Amino acid sequence: MFTALVNRWRHSLAFRVVASTLVAATLVVGVSLGLLLIRVTNGLVDANTSKSIAEANVGLAAAQQVVLQSSEGGPPTPSEGLADALMSALLTGSEAGSAFEVLLLDGSGPAIAELPERGTNLVQVSSVPVQMRAEVQLEGQEVWTYTTVRYVDSPDQPGLVVGALLPLGADVAYEVYYLFPYGELQGTLDLVRSTAWLAGVLLVGLLALIMLLIARHVVLPVRQAARAAELLRAGHLEQRLPVRGEDDLAALALAFNDMAASLQTQIRQLENLSRLQQRFVSDVSHELRTPLTTVRMASDIIFEQRDHMPAQLRRSSELLHDQLDRFEQLLGELLEISRFDAGAAHLETESVDVRDLVEDVVAATQPLAESRGSSIGVELSPEPCVAAVDPRRIERILRNLLSNAIEHGEGQPIEVRVAGTEEAIAISVRDHGHGLDDADLDRVFDRFWRADPARARTLGGTGLGLSIAMEDTRLHGGRLSVWGRPGQGALFRLTLPRVAGQTLPPASPLPLDPSTEVQL
Amino acid sequence: MLVVDDDPALSEMLGIVLQGDGFEPFFVADGSRALEAFRHTRPDLVLLDVMLPGKDGIEVCRAIRAESGVPIVMLTAKTDTVDVVLGLESGADDYVVKPFKAKELIARIRTRLRRLEDAKPEVLHLGDLTIDVAGHTVRRGDKTIDLTPLEFDLLVCLTRKPWQVFSREVLLQEVWGYRHPADTRLVNVHVQRLRSKIEHDPENPELVLTVRGVGYKACDDTG
Numbered sequence: 001m002f003t004a005l006v007n008r009w010r011h012s013l014a015f016r017v018v019a020s021t022l023v024a025a026t027l028v029v030g031v032s033l034g035l036l037l038i039r040v041t042n043g044l045v046d047a048n049t050s051k052s053i054a055e056a057n058v059g060l061a062a063a064q065q066v067v068l069q070s071s072e073g074g075p076p077t078p079s080e081g082l083a084d085a086l087m088s089a090l091l092t093g094s095e096a097g098s099a100f101e102v103l104l105l106d107g108s109g110p111a112i113a114e115l116p117e118r119g120t121n122l123v124q125v126s127s128v129p130v131q132m133r134a135e136v137q138l139e140g141q142e143v144w145t146y147t148t149v150r151y152v153d154s155p156d157q158p159g160l161v162v163g164a165l166l167p168l169g170a171d172v173a174y175e176v177y178y179l180f181p182y183g184e185l186q187g188t189l190d191l192v193r194s195t196a197w198l199a200g201v202l203l204v205g206l207l208a209l210i211m212l213l214i215a216r217h218v219v220l221p222v223r224q225a226a227r228a229a230e231l232l233r234a235g236h237l238e239q240r241l242p243v244r245g246e247d248d249l250a251a252l253a254l255a256f257n258d259m260a261a262s263l264q265t266q267i268r269q270l271e272n273l274s275r276l277q278q279r280f281v282s283d284v285s286h287e288l289r290t291p292l293t294t295v296r297m298a299s300d301i302i303f304e305q306r307d308h309m310p311a312q313l314r315r316s317s318e319l320l321h322d323q324l325d326r327f328e329q330l331l332g333e334l335l336e337i338s339r340f341d342a343g344a345a346h347l348e349t350e351s352v353d354v355r356d357l358v359e360d361v362v363a364a365t366q367p368l369a370e371s372r373g374s375s376i377g378v379e380l381s382p383e384p385c386v387a388a389v390d391p392r393r394i395e396r397i398l399r400n401l402l403s404n405a406i407e408h409g410e411g412q413p414i415e416v417r418v419a420g421t422e423e424a425i426a427i428s429v430r431d432h433g434h435g436l437d438d439a440d441l442d443r444v445f446d447r448f449w450r451a452d453p454a455r456a457r458t459l460g461g462t463g464l465g466l467s468i469a470m471e472d473t474r475l476h477g478g479r480l481s482v483w484g485r486p487g488q489g490a491l492f493r494l495t496l497p498r499v500a501g502q503t504l505p506p507a508s509p510l511p512l513d514p515s516t517e518v519q520l
Numbered sequence: 521m522l523v524v525d526d527d528p529a530l531s532e533m534l535g536i537v538l539q540g541d542g543f544e545p546f547f548v549a550d551g552s553r554a555l556e557a558f559r560h561t562r563p564d565l566v567l568l569d570v571m572l573p574g575k576d577g578i579e580v581c582r583a584i585r586a587e588s589g590v591p592i593v594m595l596t597a598k599t600d601t602v603d604v605v606l607g608l609e610s611g612a613d614d615y616v617v618k619p620f621k622a623k624e625l626i627a628r629i630r631t632r633l634r635r636l637e638d639a640k641p642e643v644l645h646l647g648d649l650t651i652d653v654a655g656h657t658v659r660r661g662d663k664t665i666d667l668t669p670l671e672f673d674l675l676v677c678l679t680r681k682p683w684q685v686f687s688r689e690v691l692l693q694e695v696w697g698y699r700h701p702a703d704t705r706l707v708n709v710h711v712q713r714l715r716s717k718i719e720h721d722p723e724n725p726e727l728v729l730t731v732r733g734v735g736y737k738a739c740d741d742t743g
Contacts, residue, residue, distance in 0.1 A: 286571055286597035289618035293595075294533045300622040301536065328619055351733075 013222065014215040021211040025204045033196045040192055048185050049160055053144060055100065056162040056178040060142075062089035063166055063176065071169070083116040086166070090176060091120070100180045101149065103128065107137050107165055107175035115174060124150040128161055128177050136163040136175050149181045157181040221249045225256050237264040277342040285335050292328065299324050326462070333464040337447070340471040347390040347475055349500050354385040354394065354425050355418050361398040362416060368403065373411035374431075376402070378418075385420040388499045393472040397480075398427065400465035401492045405431035408490065419509040423502070426510040428493040436484025444482055445470045469494075477501045483512045521545045521629075522563035524554045524580060525595065526572050534567065537622045543629075551575030555583045563590065565632055567625075570596045570607060578610045585611030589668035591632035595620075608709040613670040614696060615706075631697030632670070646679045646738055647727045649718060658718070670695065671714045678728060678738040687735035711736055 008015045066089045070082060083104060090102050103125060104118040119125070127150045135143050142164040149159040159181040166174040182189075224241060231239045240260060241253040303321040306314045339345050362376050369376050405414045412432035419426050436444060443449045448463040473480040476496050484490035495508040521543045525531045531547050538545045548557040552574035558566065566584060570577035581592055594607045594615040607615055613632060616625055642653040650659045653676055658665045667675065673695050678686060686694070688704040696706060711730075715722045727739050 286618075289597040290527045290530055293619040294527070294530045296619045297533045297537055297622045301540070 012219075014212065014219045017215040017219075018208055018212045022204065022208045025207040029200045029203050033200045037193060037196055041189055044185055044188060048180070048182070049144065052100065052160050052178065052180040053142075053162055055180075056142075056164075059090040059092055059102070059178065060164055060166070060176060062092045065089065067166060067168060080116050083118050086174065087118045087120075090178075100178050101127075103175075103177040103179065105133075105175040105177065107173040115168075115172070122152040123179060124152060126150055127179055128163065132161065132163055133175065136165055139165075141165075147179075149179045157183060158186065218249070221253065225252060228256065228260075232260055232263065237267060274342055274344070277338070278344045281335060281338045281342060281344070288331060292324075292331065296324055296328070330462045330464070333462050333468055336468055337464060337471070340468075340475075345471070345475055347393070347500055349388045349390055351386055351388050352391050352394075354387055354389070354420075354427065354496070355380045357391055357394050358398060358416060358418050358427060361395050361402060365399065365402045365406065369406050369414065372406050372409070374406055374409045374414050376414045376416060378416045380417075381419045383420065385418055385425045386498075387420075387425045387496055389476060389496060390472075390500070393475065394496075397469040397472050397494060398429075400469040401429040401494070404465060404492070405429050405433075405490075408433040410434060412489070417510055420498075421505075421509045422498075423505050424495055424497055424509055426493060426495045426508045428491055428510045428512075430489060430491040430514060432489040435486045435488050436482070436490045437486045441482055441484055444484075445480070475500075477504060479504060479508070481508070481512050483514070521565055521567070522548065522554075522558055522561055523567045524548045524551070524557075524572065524577070525567070525569040526550070527569075534625075537626065538629075541626050549573075551577065551580050554580045558584055558588070558590075565591045565593065565629060567629075568592055568594050568612070570594055570603065578606055581607065581610040581612050585668070589666065589671075591669055593625075593628055593632065604703070605705060605709065608706060609713075611668075611713075613668065613710075627697065634697075644676065644679045646675070646682070649727065651676060651679060660718075665717055667714070667717060670710060671717065674710055674714055675718070675728075675738075678736060682738040685731045685734050685737045691735065707736075 009019065063086050066082075066085050070085070087102065087104055090104065101120045101123040102118075103120075103123060105125065105128075106115040106117055127147060129145065129147055132143060132145055132147075142162065144160060144162040147159060147161045149157045149161075159179055162178040162180070164176050166176050168174065221241075228239045228241050237260070240257045243250050243253045243257070299317070299320050302317045306317045309317065336345075358378065358380070362378055366376060402414070402416070409431035410433040414432075415428075415430040417426075417428045417430075445466050447467045450463055470480050473494060473496075477500060478494060478496040481493045481495070482490065483493070491512065491514055493508060493510055493512050495504060495510075497504045521538055523531055523534050523538070523545050525534065525547070526549045528549070531549065535545045535547065546557065546561045546563065548554045551572035554568075554572075554575070568577045568581055572580065575583075577594060577596075581594070584590065584592060591614075592612045594612040595618060596603060596607060596615055597618045604615060614628055616628055644651040644653060648660055649665075651657075652659075656669070656672055658667055658672065658675065674691070677691065677694050688707040691707050692698045692704065711728060712722075715725050715728055718727055719725045729737050729739055731737055
């Protein structure tokens with residue numbers, strides 16, 4: 001529930017606007033209604049208080065009159081009669097029946113004779129706070145405060161109490177308390193309060209509704225724009241937004257449409273360019289290959305007759321034959337590279353056991369290695385290393401790495417290893433030739449770069465093999481790394497994801513640096 | 521032997537090579553005249569360039585295939601997948617990518633022609649099909665099914681050993697005569713074509729079965 005809300009908060013602009021409006025509106029409305037309520041209540045209570053005090057004064061004055069009359073010729077004797085007379089005098093202020101209660105209590109010191117006490121409507125003495133009684137007894141003045149009026153037989157009510165001391169003689173006095181329950185006033189206050197609540201809730205609800213409508217009005221076009229952008233990304237370049245009016249949203253739609261249009265033109269241009277390039281490559285391919293085929297066949301015929309030729313002619317025919325091979329390879333690789341550059345190279349993946357590919361390629365290159373005095377040692381992972389790859393391309397990478405190793409291996413053994421983890425497959429090819437220094441390592445995948453220009457190009461490599469291997473690896477979303485030390489040979493490691501194009505973990509199943517081999 | 525190629529030098533060179541191996545070549549340089557020349561010369565095999573003026577090689581191939589099962593070998597400069605598959609689907613039996621070696625081309629041609637010679641009387645059965653190996657005919661009941669020689673070879677190869685699953689590589693060796701690994705799409709395309717002719721429902725083949733991840737086999741129930 002909570003996470004769902006957090007999610008909506010994070011994902012829905014409309015929800016966020018409505019929710020924050022709701023909170024802010026509740027605060028504002030709450031505070032202002034609260035202030036209003038306090039002022040109204042205070043006003044009403046104040047008016048009520050002064051009215052009550054006035055009423056109490058009328059009664060008290062009447063009661064003092066009674067005390068004065070009965071004290072002609074000495075202090076009045078406390079008696080039931082006196083109490084009744086006082087009571088009726090105190091109640092003179094009462095107009096519409098019992099709007100207030102009166103308590104007539106004995107306020108003399110404990111040593112003096114007890115006075116009879118009176119009260120109206122079964123009101124309890126505990127309605128008067130103890131502290132107030134102390135104040136009245138001590139100061140003899142009129143005192144008022146808020147209190148709870150308690151009855152013996154009916155529910156308590158909040159109210160006001162006004163108290164005064166009615167002295168009868170030395171040390172003999174009555175305490176008089178007027179209790180004004182807020183019955184009517186409470187009703188009024190309750191009404192005001194409930195009206196305020198209703199108004200507040202309605203106000204907040206309406207505000208939220210209005211904000212929801214406004215937010216939807218603003219958010220819907222924004223959502224539309226987001227959807228359109230998504231479609232645009234997915235390749236629907238003709239996607240546009242409807243433009244209505246001239247407001248900010250229309251400006252957004254216009255800007256979006258402009259952006260889409262310019263993207264569309266640029267992508268079309270690039271597509272055109274790429275198509276042209278591919279077309280060019282394909283044309284060059286055809287135009288070059290046809291005469292090359294003729295030359296090649298002619299050379300084959302001449303080459304077959306070489307035994308009947310004088311030495312010079314024979315050597316020439318051999319050179320022609322060999323160099324045609326090289327020319328053909330070079331042409332093929334150039335076309336391959338330009339296919340990569342044009343983005344026209346595509347994977348045709350199959351699920352294959354990479355170990356089989358390695359064995360095939362090693363078997364095919366074995367004769368070449370033997371002719372150079374190198375042996376190829378193969379160390380395969382015991383588990384199948386099945387991966388979804390383009391087998392033709394992987395074989396080509398391996399061929400390139402192996403012939404590279406043979407060419408630079410100086411007749412030393414070559415080691416090929418295959419290992420796999422959950423996510424990746426790695427193949428490494430190690431030679432023990434003259435090795436590579438740091439500057440070489442940076443350039444080893446550059447096109448037409450050769451480790452040592454002075455060395456005879458005995459294998460007739462084109463200088464493109466490793467570049468193509470690199471491109472093939474990239475096409476798979478794999479990594480081709482190289483390690484080398486002068487005099488210690490070189491190691492090329494191909495790391496491929498199990499599924500072409502998937503992200504590759506940073507760690508390869510095989511170490512790059514042969515000196516860390518103990519870890520394996 | 522009919523050679524359809526627009527490059528005069530290559531045509532002449534092909535002529536020299538073919539004559540050197542005892543073939544008798546005819547030449548056409550224009551795609552639109554190829555069919556006419558084909559009807560006229562009735563060659564044992566057609567060498568067809570894909571890119572031709574007039575009519576391109578793929579159309580020519582379709583036209584020839586529509587009226588004859590003669591072996592067709594395409595000469596293509598394109599290694600792009602789409603072109604190769606298109607060529608094969610239009611009915612070519614095999615293809616050679618330029619630049620090719622003379623020996624390679626001759627080997628291809630010989631493989632395609634060999635089948636026409638080495639026939640011993642033999643009758644095979646596959647499902648409700650009767651295959652007369654020497655007569656090069658396939659019948660379902662009284663109806664003869666027209667197969668190109670290559671499709672026929674493919675069917676015979678599979679039918680002779682119904683217990684064996686043939687990998688695409690083995691089929692390439694047996695039927696096409698490749699000694700080294702080559703394009704396995706050749707096999708896929710021709711198996712599809714064969715099925716479309718002999719199966720009751722080519723979508724659910726019952727005679728030539730695919731063994732996933734391995735290759736193809738003939739259905740075994742008639743032995």
